[in-house]
Each structure stands twice: as C-alpha cells, then as structure tokens.
Amino acid sequence: MSERPLPLSALEHGSPFAARHIGPDATDRAKMLAQVGFGSLDELTSAAVPASIAGSGPLRLPQARSEAAVLAELRALADRNQVLTSMIGLGYYGTFTPPVILRNVMENPAWYTAYTPYQPEISQGRLEALLNFQTVVSELTGLPTAGASLLDEGTAAAEAMALSRRVGKVKQGVFLVDADTLPQTVAVLRTRAEPTGVEVVVADLTEGIPREAAERGIFGVLLQYPGTGGAVRDPRPVIERAHELGAVVTVAADLLALTLLASPGELGADIAVGTSQRFGVPMGFGGPHAGYMAVREAYARSLPGRLVGVSRDADGKRAYRLALQTREQHIRREKATSNICTAQVLLAVMAGMYAVYHGPQGLADIARRTHRYAALLAAGLRAGGVEVVHGAFFDTVTARVPGRAEQIVAAAREAGVNLRQDGSDLVGIACDETTTRAELAAVWAAFGVDGAHTDIDALDAATPDALPGALLRTDEYLSHPVFHQHRSETAMLRYLRRLADRDYALDRGMIPLGSCTMKLNATVEMEPVTWPQFAALHPFAPIEQAEGYRTLIRELEDGLAEITGYDKVSLQSNAGSQGELAGLLAVRAYHRANGDPQRTVCLIPSSAHGTNAASAVMAGMKVVVVATGENGDVNVEDLRAKIERYRDELAVLMVTYPSTHGVFEEGIQEICAAVHDAGGQVYVDGANLNALVGLARPGRFGADVSHLNLHKTFCIPHGGGGPGVGPVAVREHLAPYLPGHPLQPTAGPVDGPVGPVSAAPWGSAGILPISWAYLRLMGPEGLREATQTAVLGANYIAKRLEPHYPVLYTGPGGLVAHECIIDVRPLTKATGVSIDDVAKRLIDYGFHAPTMSFPVAGTLMIEPTESENLAELDRFCDAMIAIRAEIDRVGAGEWPKDDNPLAGAPHTAVQLTEEWTHPYSRQDAVFPGDTGREDKYWPPVRRIDGAFGDRNLVCSCPPVDSYED
Ligand SMILES: *Cc1c(COP(=O)(O)O)cnc(C)c1O
Numbered sequence: 001m002s003e004r005p006l007p008l009s010a011l012e013h014g015s016p017f018a019a020r021h022i023g024p025d026a027t028d029r030a031k032m033l034a035q036v037g038f039g040s041l042d043e044l045t046s047a048a049v050p051a052s053i054a055g056s057g058p059l060r061l062p063q064a065r066s067e068a069a070v071l072a073e074l075r076a077l078a079d080r081n082q083v084l085t086s087m088i089g090l091g092y093y094g095t096f097t098p099p100v101i102l103r104n105v106m107e108n109p110a111w112y113t114a115y116t117p118y119q120p121e122i123s124q125g126r127l128e129a130l131l132n133f134q135t136v137v138s139e140l141t142g143l144p145t146a147g148a149s150l151l152d153e154g155t156a157a158a159e160a161m162a163l164s165r166r167v168g169k170v171k172q173g174v175f176l177v178d179a180d181t182l183p184q185t186v187a188v189l190r191t192r193a194e195p196t197g198v199e200v201v202v203a204d205l206t207e208g209i210p211r212e213a214a215e216r217g218i219f220g221v222l223l224q225y226p227g228t229g230g231a232v233r234d235p236r237p238v239i240e241r242a243h244e245l246g247a248v249v250t251v252a253a254d255l256l257a258l259t260l261l262a263s264p265g266e267l268g269a270d271i272a273v274g275t276s277q278r279f280g281v282p283m284g285f286g287g288p289h290a291g292y293m294a295v296r297e298a299y300a301r302s303l304p305g306r307l308v309g310v311s312r313d314a315d316g317k318r319a320y321r322l323a324l325q326t327r328e329q330h331i332r333r334e335k336a337t338s339n340i341c342t343a344q345v346l347l348a349v350m351a352g353m354y355a356v357y358h359g360p361q362g363l364a365d366i367a368r369r370t371h372r373y374a375a376l377l378a379a380g381l382r383a384g385g386v387e388v389v390h391g392a393f394f395d396t397v398t399a400r401v402p403g404r405a406e407q408i409v410a411a412a413r414e415a416g417v418n419l420r421q422d423g424s425d426l427v428g429i430a431c432d433e434t435t436t437r438a439e440l441a442a443v444w445a446a447f448g449v450d451g452a453h454t455d456i457d458a459l460d461a462a463t464p465d466a467l468p469g470a471l472l473r474t475d476e477y478l479s480h481p482v483f484h485q486h487r488s489e490t491a492m493l494r495y496l497r498r499l500a501d502r503d504y505a506l507d508r509g510m511i512p513l514g515s516c517t518m519k520l521n522a523t524v525e526m527e528p529v530t531w532p533q534f535a536a537l538h539p540f541a542p543i544e545q546a547e548g549y550r551t552l553i554r555e556l557e558d559g560l561a562e563i564t565g566y567d568k569v570s571l572q573s574n575a576g577s578q579g580e581l582a583g584l585l586a587v588r589a590y591h592r593a594n595g596d597p598q599r600t601v602c603l604i605p606s607s608a609h610g611t612n613a614a615s616a617v618m619a620g621m622k623v624v625v626v627a628t629g630e631n632g633d634v635n636v637e638d639l640r641a642k643i644e645r646y647r648d649e650l651a652v653l654m655v656t657y658p659s660t661h662g663v664f665e666e667g668i669q670e671i672c673a674a675v676h677d678a679g680g681q682v683y684v685d686g687a688n689l690n691a692l693v694g695l696a697r698p699g700r701f702g703a704d705v706s707h708l709n710l711h712k713t714f715c716i717p718h719g720g721g722g723p724g725v726g727p728v729a730v731r732e733h734l735a736p737y738l739p740g741h742p743l744q745p746t747a748g749p750v751d752g753p754v755g756p757v758s759a760a761p762w763g764s765a766g767i768l769p770i771s772w773a774y775l776r777l778m779g780p781e782g783l784r785e786a787t788q789t790a791v792l793g794a795n796y797i798a799k800r801l802e803p804h805y806p807v808l809y810t811g812p813g814g815l816v817a818h819e820c821i822i823d824v825r826p827l828t829k830a831t832g833v834s835i836d837d838v839a840k841r842l843i844d845y846g847f848h849a850p851t852m853s854f855p856v857a858g859t860l861m862i863e864p865t866e867s868e869n870l871a872e873l874d875r876f877c878d879a880m881i882a883i884r885a886e887i888d889r890v891g892a893g894e895w896p897k898d899d900n901p902l903a904g905a906p907h908t909a910v911q912l913t914e915e916w917t918h919p920y921s922r923q924d925a926v927f928p929g930d931t932g933r934e935d936k937y938w939p940p941v942r943r944i945d946g947a948f949g950d951r952n953l954v955c956s957c958p959p960v961d962s963y964e965d
Contacts, residue, residue: 016064018782021520021774022789023869029789032796032870036815041788045695048791048815050666053701059694060562064779067524073776074769078533080548085417085439086283086538089396089430090228091153091182091759093256093278094536096433100489101280101353104496105346107530109717112346113506113521115513116306116721119839119849120321120946121313121906121939125499126349126720127320130308132482133276133290133352135956139477140258141251141272142265143294145955147305148322149276149348149722150291150340151574154188154759156273157181157222157252159293159304159338161189162618163271164220164248165198166337167299173217174198176247178205178238180227184759185252187742189222191755195588195620206233209241218247225253225264229389229428230374230396232261232468239268255279255292256433257394259360259367262471271295275759278432280354281347282530284766285549286539286759287574288723290348300953301327304338306721310958311949314904314942321944323953329577329610330854334623339614342575342711342726346719353496356486360478366433370395371465373431376456377440379463384449389426392468396430398422399447412446418541419443480957502940504848505720509937510872512797514819514851514861515609515660517690517712519790521770524777525715528769539760540743550746552772553762557727559775560714563783564686564706565697566729570738570748572756572763576687577611579707579726580654582757584619586705586730586737587652587681589753593737599651599679603642605634607660607855612685621651632661632809634671643678650680657684657698658691660855662794662819662863663811672702681705686729689713690865691791691818694784705730714771725764725771786866790818793864793873798822800877801862804884808859819863821856827884828858831891833902835860838883843906844928845879846937882929895919901928906939 019025024032029041038044046054065073086094097106105111117123117130130148137146150156161175175193177186179202186202193200203210205223221242226232235251242249250271251264256278258264264272277289295303301324309323329336355363371394378388378397389398401408402425409421417439420428429443437456444454486492505511511518528534537546557569573579584602591599602621604612606628613623624646627638634655643650653675658664665671672682684698686706690713692698698706710716711724718724730738739757740748747761748754762768778786798807798820805822824835835858839849851861864873883902890900897903899918907925916922927933 016782017067017777018064018785021522021778021782022786022866023872024789028870029792032792035799036792036795041785041792044795045788045791047813048811048817049664049695050812052669053696059780059783061559061775061780064782065776067777070773070776071524071527074528074773077548077552078528078531080551081533081537082545083532083536084413084541084545086541087429087431087439087443088418088420088538088540089428090420090540091184091275092283092538093430093432094434095278095280095282097280097282098354098357100492100496101350101357102530104493105350105353107526108500109507109521110500110503110505111349112717112719114503114720115511115516115518115718115848116345117322120319120944121840121941122504122843122848124320124940125502126345127308129349129352129499130345131320131957132356133348134308135480136352136355136478137255137276137292137294138956140255140263141253141294142263143269143272144297145300145303145307146292146294147303148308149344150293150305151344151578152287152289152291152759153182153252153273153275154185154756155578156291156293157185157250158188158192160222160250160271160273161193161198161220162338163299163302163304164250167302168219168248169246170217170219173219174201174213175220175222176209176213176218177202177222178224178227179203180229180231181222181224181252182228184743184756187755188757188759191585191739191757192618195585196618197620205238208237209245214245218242218245220248220250222250222252225251226257226394226396229398230393231390232392232394232471234468234471235267243268254394256363256367256370258473259364260371260467260473261394262473266475270299276348276351279351281350282535282766283538284535284764285537285546286762287764287766288344288347290344290351302337305340305343307955309949310954311945313944317941318958319941319944321946321949323949323955329614331610333610333613334617336610336614339577339581339611339618340575341577341611342724343722345721346723349720355478356483356495357492359483359487370431370433370435371467372460373435373440375463375466376459377429377431377443378466379459380440380444380449380454381447383453384444384447386447386449391466393466395432396428399427399429400425401427401447408446412443413542415442415446417442417446418538482957504937509846509848510864510868510876511848512850512862512864512876513848514662514821514863515687515854516718516851517863517865518718519690519715519865520867521715521717525770525773528773529767534766534769539765543744543746549765552768553765556768556772556775560708560727560729563693563697564689564708564729565699566706567699567732568735568738569727569729571725571727571768572739572741572747572758572761573707573726573728574758574763575722575724576707576709576726577615578757579728580611580615580685581618582728582739583683583705583707583730584615584621584652585754586728586734587683588619588621589737590681590734591651596679598649601646601649601651603639603650603653605655607632608654608656609660609685609687612654616654632659632663633665633667636667636671639671640674643674647678650675650678652681652683654683654685656688658688658817661809662816662821662861663809664817666812669702687712688818691787693787694780695787699729699731705734710771715774716767716770723764723767725767789866790864793866793868794818794820794862796873797862797864797877801880804881808856819861821859821861823859825858827887831887832897833887833890837902837905840943841883841886841902841905842879843939844901844926845882847876847879879929901925906943908940908942909938911942
C-alpha cells in the first residue's frame with residue numbers, strides 16, 4: 001500500500017549540517033548563478049579557478065555527520081580527557097568563571113561573533129570592555145598605559161624584549177633573564193631572540209646582576225614576580241642596578257598577586273607583562289587567554305598590539321576607538337612595533353569583566369584566600385618535617401624532598417591532584433581560587449605527612465602570612481565606579497547586555513569584511529569549548545590525561561594537511577601572524593641546515609597584508625617588495641628581476657593566494673617554479689583559504705609552507721579581535737623545522753632547531769574543537785560546496801554592484817574569487833564623498849562596513865562568505881546601490897558637500913530629538929531605503945574623531961567627573 005520507506009541509513013544522518021552552514025539554498029543559488037551567468041556551481045568554479053591548480057580530487061575526509069552525531073563524538077573525546085585538580089602552577093591556574101560571565105560573554109554570540117573594532121561607532125560595547133581590561137592591567141601593574149591584549153605571557157615577554165631594544169639606550173648587549181622565570185617564557189624568548197641577533201642570558205639574579213653580564217652590556221632585564229618556584233623577592237636592587245647600566249626592565253607579574261603586592265611600576269619597572277588567565281578564563285589545555293603588557297608613559301607610542309583610547313564623536317561626546325593605529329603592521333609593515341594583528345579580545349573582555357564582577361575588594365579576598373591556602377600548605381609540610389624552600393611566597397610552595405619527587409607527584413596524582421615535579425628533589429604546589437581543604441589534605445598525604453600535623457583550623461590559627469612586609473601593596477586600585485557598581489548579578493547581567501547591545505556582531509547581520517571571512521560560527525561547534533573536559537585541562541598536565549585532546553589534535557592536523565596538500569601541520573601558533581613567523585622560521589632553519597645561511601631575502605608583493613613584512617623582519621629576514629601590475633596581479637617581470645638580483649640571497653617569496661585583490665592569479669605555478677629555480681622557498685599566506693578548500697591545494701600547486709587562520713576559514717569566531725589559531729602547514733622537507741616545545745616533546749619535532757612560538761605546546765588548544773567539529777559536520781562535499789558558494793556570493797555581489805561601482809580586479813573569465821574590491825576613488829574625486837562616508841553610511845542602513853582601504857586605499861573589499869543567504873546579500877547590495885544614488889545627489893549639488901546623509905553618518909537616535917537643521921530629512925537620516933524599522937540598529941555615538949584621541953591619549957577608564965558632560 002505505501003511506497004518503499006527510506007532506508008534507515010539515510011534517515012540516521014539527520015539533515016545534513018552543510019545546508020545550515022551554507023546560507024543560500026538551492027533556489028537562492030539558482031538565482032545567483034543566473035545573475036553571474038553560470039548553470040552550476042561546478043561550472044562557475046571551473047571557470048574561476050585556473051585549470052592549472054584545480055582538480056585536486058575529492059578530499060579524503062570522513063563523511064559529513066549530523067549535529068547530534070558530532071556532539072556525541074565530541075563527548076566521547078572529552079571523556080578521554082581526565083580532569084584532575086591542577087596544582088602545577090607554571091603560569092596556569094584553576095579559576096572560577098562567574099556563570100554570569102560564562103554564559104553572557106564566553107557563550108554569547110553578541111560577544112564572540114564580533115569583529116575587531118575598526119568601526120568604532122558600532123563597537124562601543126567591546127571598546128568599553130577593553131578599556132576596563134586596560135584599566136585593570138594598568139592599575140594593578142602600576143604602569144600608566146596597557147594594551148588591549150597580547151597573545152600569551154611568553155610572547156608578551158618576547159614583545160617586551162623587542163620593545164626594550166627599540167626604546168632603550170643600550171642598542172647592543174644581551175637580554176638578561178632571571179633563572180626563576182617560567183621555563184616556557186624563556187623558551188619563547190630564545191626562539192624570538194635568535195633570528196634578530198639577540199642573545200638571551202639566563203642567570204640567577206637573587207644576588208644581583210652578574211658582573212660578566214654587565215660587562216657585555218645589557219639592553220633589557222626580565223624578572224618574574226613572584227618567581228616560578230613561588231618566591232617573592234624584592235626586585236628593587238636588580239631594577240636599580242639595571243637602570244644604572246642603561247637597561248630597560250620588564251617584570252612578568254601575576255595579576256592576582258598584584259592585588260596584595262607592591263606593583264611593578266612602584267618598584268621601578270619600565271614594562272610589565274603576563275597573562276590574565278586566572279581572572280576567570282579557563283585553562284583550556286593552554287589557551288586562549290589574554291596576555292598583557294603595560295608600559296611607562298614614554299613607551300606608550302611604541303606599544304605592540306592594539307590599544308583602546310578615549311576620543312569624542314561629532315557632538316563632542318565621549319567615545320572609544322582604537323588609538324595610534326599608525327603604529328600597527330597594517331600601516332608600518334616592516335617598521336611596525338610588532339606583527340600582532342588578531343589578539344585575544346574575547347578573553348580580555350572576560351578578564352576585565354571578572355574584575356568588574358569582583359571589584360578590588362573581591363579580587364583581594366580571592367588573593368588572600370589563595371595565599372592562606374598556600375601558607376597553610378607550607379605550614380603543614382613543615383610540621384610534617386618536609387623542607388619548604390622559600391620563606392616568602394604568594395600561592396606556590398616549593399618543597400625539597402631529596403630523591404622522592406617522582407614518588408610524591410605520583411601519589412598525589414593517584415589522589416586526583418597534579419603537582420609539578422622539578423628534577424628528582426623538588427616538588428612545586430600552586431594554590432588558586434579553587435583550592436579546597438580536601439586538596440590540601442590530599443597533598444599532605446602524598447608527602448606522607450602525618451595527619452596529626454595537619455588540622456587546618458589549628459594551622460590557620462598558628463600560621464602567619466608568608467608575604468614579605470616590605471612588598472605589601474599600600475596604594476588603592478580599581479576605584480573607578482565600573483568596578484563597584486555591578487556587584488549584584490542583576491546589575492552585572494544588565495551591564496553585559498547594555499554593552500553587547502551597543503555593538504554590531506554577526507548575530508545582527510552580515511559583516512562583509514574582505515580577507516577576514518566572517519562566516520557562521522555554529523553553536524554546535526562552540527558548545528564543547530566550555531565543557532570542563534576541554535576547558536579545565538592544564539597545558540602541562542601529564543600527557544596521558546589528555547588522550548581526547550591528542551586524538552582531536554591529530555585528526556585536525558591530518559584534516560588540514562589533506563585540505564591544503566601539505567605533509568605536516570603544527571597547531572601551536574595563536575594567530576595568523578604567529579603562524580607566519582613559525583613558517584618563516586622553518587624556512588630560515590631549512591636554509592641554514594643546507595649551508596645557506598646567507599639566504600635571508602624575503603620577497604613580498606606590495607599588496608600583501610602588513611603582517612607578512614612584520615613577520616619577515618622578526619624572522620631575521622630582509623624584506624624586498626615586488627611590484628603589483630595594472631591588473632592587481634604580482635608583476636611577474638619585476639618578480640623575475642628581483643629573483644635574478646637576489647639569486648644567492650633569496651630565502652622565500654611570501655604571496656597570498658588567492659591574492660589580497662580577491663582574484664585567482666593564473667601565473668601562480670610559474671611564480672612558484674621561478675622561485676624554486678633560484679633556490680628559494682614559497683610561502684603562501686593561507687588567510688584566503690576559504691576560496692580554495694576542496695578546489696585546490698597550495699601544497700600541491702607549488703608552495704612549501706602556509707599558515708591558515710582557523711578563525712577565518714575554519715569557523716573559530718573572531719571574538720571582537722581574537723582569539724585565533726594560525727596553524728602552519730609545510731611540505732615534508734620543512735617538517736623538521738616546525739616549532740617544538742621544551743615541556744612537551746610530542747608537540748613538535750623532537751630536538752628540532754626551532755623552539756616554541758607560543759607559551760603552550762598546542763597554543764590555543766581550547767578552541768580547536770570548533771574547527772574539528774566543522775570538518776566533521778561538513779564532510780568533503782560540504783566543504784567544497786561551502787567554498788563554491790563563497791565564490792558564488794562574491795561574484796554575485798560583484799555583478800550586482802558593477803553598474804554602480806567599478807570592480808577593481810578580476811581574474812579568469814572576468815570572475816573574482818571569494819571577495820571583490822569595489823573602487824570608490826572616482827566617486828570621491830568627483831563628489832568629495834569619502835570612503836569613510838560610505839562605510840559610516842552603511843551603519844545607518846544596518847550594516848558593518850566591508851574592509852576599508854586594504855589592500856588599496858580608497859576602496860572597499862567585500863567578502864560575503866558562504867553563510868549569508870540571498871536575502872542578506874540583496875539587502876547589502878540594495879544598500880550599496882542606494883548609497884550610490886545618494887552620492888550622485890551630492891555630486892549633482894542637491895545636497896551640500898559638508899551636510900548630507902553621507903557626511904553626517906552615522907546618525908543616532910539622540911539627534912532626532914534635537915533641532916534638525918540638515919537639508920535631508922530625519923527619515924532619510926535613520927531609515928534610508930527599505931531598512932527594517934522595528935529591528936533597526938541604532939549606533940550609540942556619532943562619527944568619532946580618531947585624530948583627537950591620538951593627540952590626547954587616554955587609555956584607561958576616564959575619571960568620573962569627566963562623565964559630567
Ligand atoms: C588575517 C590575515 C593575516 C593575519 O592573521 P591574524 O590571525 O590576524 O594574525 C595575514 N594575512 C592575511 C592575508 C590576512 O587576511
């Protein structure tokens with residue numbers, strides 16, 4: 001009677017996830033294809049992608065699975081991680097993420113899907129949150145200017161080393177590091193020092209600066225405060241002596257300890273660095289967490305990374321925006337203060353909110369409790385006859401147990417606690433916010449301390465604090481109202497909501513940023529990130545406790561290798577910029593191993609992303625710029641000439657593919673061959689991989705190494721400017737030169753010549769489940785279809801906008817790749833309407849602007865991604881076309897050049913309540929075109945004056961009286 005039912009195997013998969021990840025459905029796609037003039041996705045991409053690089057065959061990846069099935073797989077992986085109590089310390093601590101922050105920031109797409117706040121008018125919420133973070137760091141460290149996050153503590157120390165050399169009086173000499181510094185920090189410093197000709201000297205500075213080092217000259221000194229072994233030493237004698245020698249002094253400080261201890265600034269330090277992990281950010285097997293840096297006033301303008309500052313809008317009202325952007329690698333390229341682009345914004349927001357939630361008193365209480373546990377732990381050990389090495393400490397106790405360390409650490413592990421073993425004689429135990437009485441008892445038992453000595457309340461009554469009196473903090477901090485007003489959860493919840501509401505993120509609409517691939521960050525991919533089995537692992541926990549992670553990491557590495565056509569992948573780098581550095585260090589080490597140390601020239605096309613040149617300098621290379629031709633492609637003639645000219649010195653060509661101009665260059669294979677012919681290597685910047693996945697593989701069309709951006713192509717959310725993961729992928733011959741890690745030999749080549757580029761062995765491991773899940777959910781066909789749809793979307797937009805704005809560059813068949821650049825310069829010339837005006841006017845239409853003036857000044861680069869459906873693409877095109885009509889009215893003299901909807905954009909609700917003197921209506925101002933009225937996004941401020949803020953640099957929460965406008 002009925003039709004044959006579908007076989008169970010077909011039903012079991014549920015609806016394929018690809019159909020949810022990819023915005024346009026079959027009907028949409030048919031319409032879009034018709035507009036672009038093709039019959040199918042395959043027809044389109046075989047016309048767009050040069051035949052010479054295409055046809056890599058189907059990806060050998062597991063078939064797509066449903067959301068439910070992938071979650072179940074992730075659960076099984078999570079269950080293979082063992083979460084013990086971590087008392088390892090070493091810069092990573094247990095912390096309690098207040099649930100109101102966990103759910104409303106870390107798990108809230110309004111925060112995690114935001115873009116870097118380059119358009120400040122629609123980013124006031126996260127800019128304020130970052131200003132809070134900067135205020136926390138600046139006040140706790142006692143140094144006036146703090147940045148909006150660095151990648152981790154190790155790289156922050158490396159940035160401090162570079163800064164010291166840049167700004168210090170001593171230009172030669174060594175970088176002197178105290179022996180009690182975190183071992184992973186020392187390792188990262190060494191990796192970063194060597195290519196730039198800096199020598200890192202590690203010495204015990206407890207007795208002062210060794211004469212031998214002083215005689216060689218010292219440009220910088222780094223001290224850990226408190227030390228890795230827990231000791232709190234007075235750094236003043238070393239700081240004073242270092243200053244006499246002309247050195248710049250950096251103190252790597254623990255923010256929680258600083259709530260009780262005198263600040264580095266007060267003690268005379270010039271720079272403070274560290275991590276804000278223990279301010280409510282889960283350990284995540286190493287990351288992501290926000291590293292920090294604060295500096296004395298004189299160095300503010302040399303600070304690496306992003307800095308949020310206070311300025312004013314067109315009404316003179318206070319408004320926030322990124323300050324001093326001209327220091328950044330986007331503008332300064334090889335002369336930039338560092339190569340950092342993506343940082344750790346989401347995690348900095350969390351850490352700042354942790355301080356808002358607890359307030360100064362609450363933070364100090366957490367620190368005091370942590371300290372008391374450590375003090376009692378030490379007292380119990382001593383009572384039981386165990387030698388405690390240091391008399392003054394904050395949270396970490398080092399016990400000397402000759403020959404017994406291994407046995408004690410094993411006994412503690414049996415009882416569910418990981419301790420740190422340091423050689424055969426020393427055991428380190430770190431307390432934190434989450435430490436309990438039961439854990440102290442377990443540790444004492446592991447040491448074999450008799451229970452008679454360890455009555456906690458008796459110990460508590462008898463044990464004084466172990467903080468040195470001369471270093472107790474006496475000054476006030478975090479007195480700003482923001483750290484006092486949100487103590488109830490109701491107030492906190494509303495504060496988070498209020499800030500989120502000021503911002504435009506992917507949960508509101510499209511963010512068509514070229515080169516940034518703002519695609520769907522699916523909820524199912526995000527879910528596992530906060531599961532304790534992924535979130536609560538310490539990066540240096542015994543590796544057998546991380547079986548789930550190891551499997552996930554291996555499978556992700558293999559998947560990325562398959563997709564890119566390379567042989568080996570390292571997931572260590574915390575951002576694309578760091579992947580660039582790792583890739584270039586591999587090239588450098590390869591040439592050296594082949595007896596070619598003179599190969600140091602890095603050829604970079606003029607259109608390249610600014611990080612490329614900045615990374616090349618950090619890798620000890622000399623940047624030589626290759627010209628771009630009329631059509632936007634690499635000028636092959638110039639390239640050949642430069643290859644010839646630098647034949648013996650050529651190290652590598654660094655080229656983005658598809659190009660930063662959004663086209664598939666046809667000459668790529670020829671270019672690769674020419675470089676190889678001259679003995680050079682080819683680095684393909686893989687930030688644009690969203691145009692290649694399933695269609696072509698850089699590792700097969702001639703490149704030797706690439707970095708990828710998992711926070712672009714592989715769905716890790718942008719977080720408002722981080723976190724990110726920037727894996728580096730290489731061909732076999734470069735594999736021995738991938739980054740290693742001294743504390744985790746399985747994280748890279750064993751005894752390879754290149755050290756770590758991140759503090760943690762697998763960098764930001766905690767967010768790798770996102771990309772793993774994406775690959776599993778999409779499967780080989782889904783991934784290919786996503787790429788094809790991204791190319792279709794870009795071409796659809798190009799076709800629709802072409803009659804209104806010239807599309808700057810196209811490739812084969814007049815097609816673009818996954819993004820397109822539209823040229824506003826002729827209109828600017830004719831009418832005076834600037835690229836800024838267009839970007840800000842898009843806000844009135846309810847959009848985030850595309851990438852502005854990169855890679856070509858005066859243009860907009862649009863990348864729709866595969867995730868936006870046709871309705872949203874059309875809404876965007878309609879807005880752009882309507883804006884074009886407005887520009888024409890300005891051009892025709894209908895509106896004055898300085899008073900029109902474009903010049904006045906964006907418009908706020910407040911403006912409507914004021915006297916209206918403009919020659920266009922209120923209606924035209926705020927409800928242009930067909931923008932939905934009920935759901936309108938209202939910018940909280942008018943256009944912001946960036947230059948004013950750069951002249952009057954204010955980078956922490958302004959005093960309360962300045963709020964009285
Ligand atoms: C984003 C990007 C980078 C830098 O990556 P980050 O993760 O921001 O450090 C490098 N090159 C290109 C072409 C990019 O688009």
